[in-house]
Amino acid sequence: MPDAAQPSQTVLLHRALYMQQAIKEAAETFADFASFAITRQGPHYAVAIADIDAEADGDVVAEFCNFALFNTMQKKRRKVQAVA
Amino acid sequence: MTQTTGTATQHTIETCNAATSTVTLALEMGLYPTEVLYGAAYIFIDRAFVLLDKDEGQGRIGRWLVHLRGKTPLDDQQLRALSGEFGNELLSQALRRKIVKQNQKLIEEITTQAIAGAAGGTLPTDFLATDDDGMDFLDDPLGIAVPWEEKFKKKKDEPAPEAKP
Numbered sequence: 175m176p177d178a179a180q181p182s183q184t185v186l187l188h189r190a191l192y193m194q195q196a197i198k199e200a201a202e203t204f205a206d207f208a209s210f211a212i213t214r215q216g217p218h219y220a221v222a223i224a225d226i227d228a229e230a231d232g233d234v235v236a237e238f239c240n241f242a243l244f245n246t247m248q249k250k251r252r253k254v255q256a257v258a
Numbered sequence: 259m260t261q262t263t264g265t266a267t268q269h270t271i272e273t274c275n276a277a278t279s280t281v282t283l284a285l286e287m288g289l290y291p292t293e294v295l296y297g298a299a300y301i302f303i304d305r306a307f308v309l310l311d312k313d314e315g316q317g318r319i320g321r322w323l324v325h326l327r328g329k330t331p332l333d334d335q336q337l338r339a340l341s342g343e344f345g346n347e348l349l350s351q352a353l354r355r356k357i358v359k360q361n362q363k364l365i366e367e368i369t370t371q372a373i374a375g376a377a378g379g380t381l382p383t384d385f386l387a388t389d390d391d392g393m394d395f396l397d398d399p400l401g402i403a404v405p406w407e408e409k410f411k412k413k414k415d416e417p418a419p420e421a422k423p
Contacts, residue, residue: 185309186311188310191295217312217314239308239309240307240308243310246296247296
């Protein structure tokens with residue numbers, strides 16, 4: 175789990191569990207509070223998060239992870255519904 | 259390391275750190291499909307920061323790793339309670355999934371009947387055009403689209419109706 179105190183961090187999101195598009199959308203949501211760079215690193219998406227706004231209310235990195243997960247769930251559910 | 263074992267479930271607390279309010283659970287991949295994992299994570303997303311990961315496991319069955327961090331500071335006992343609740347939610351999601359799978363046909367049938375009933379007994383097949391009436395969607399044979407003012411406009415030479423006493 176990412177540490178809130180770090181000014182820049184890298185989060186590893188497993189490709190089997192997180193969708194790239196979902197991560198991108200989460201990054202767009204938090205673009206005002208930090209800068210995000212998404213790369214592939216083995217079985218993970220490595221999200222380098224820099225320039226984290228120190229004055230932002232709450233934990234930007236952890237909230238970003240929650241958003242990426244929520245977006246993934248939504249997208250996967252839509253995919254299943256479309257198939258059905 | 260604490261191990262919680264149920265009749266149909268097994269989850270292990272890998273790490274529990276009250277200083278950072280984090281707890282990491284390890285779940286057997288064979289027991290929990292991703293939909294179940296997502297379902298449980300969704301329930302906890304408003305109470306905790308959730309990060310999912312996969313431990314591929316060399317020479318053994320892979321595991322899901324669930325990292326939970328409380329949105330408010332949590333002590334050791336609260337973290338263990340949180341992980342227990344997550345385990346319960348996993349079970350609940352797994353059961354829900356099983357029931358839905360078992361009753362899929364019945365659910366679909368009831369839903370179709372309900373929709374057909376709401377549509378006045380009209381079935382989707384009724385909307386399939388069998389014969390073309392040669393009309394465009396802009397055609398208005400009944401004059402429904404004509405504004406009221408135009409329809410009931412007085413003609414200039416038409417006398418005004420007499421007022422009743």
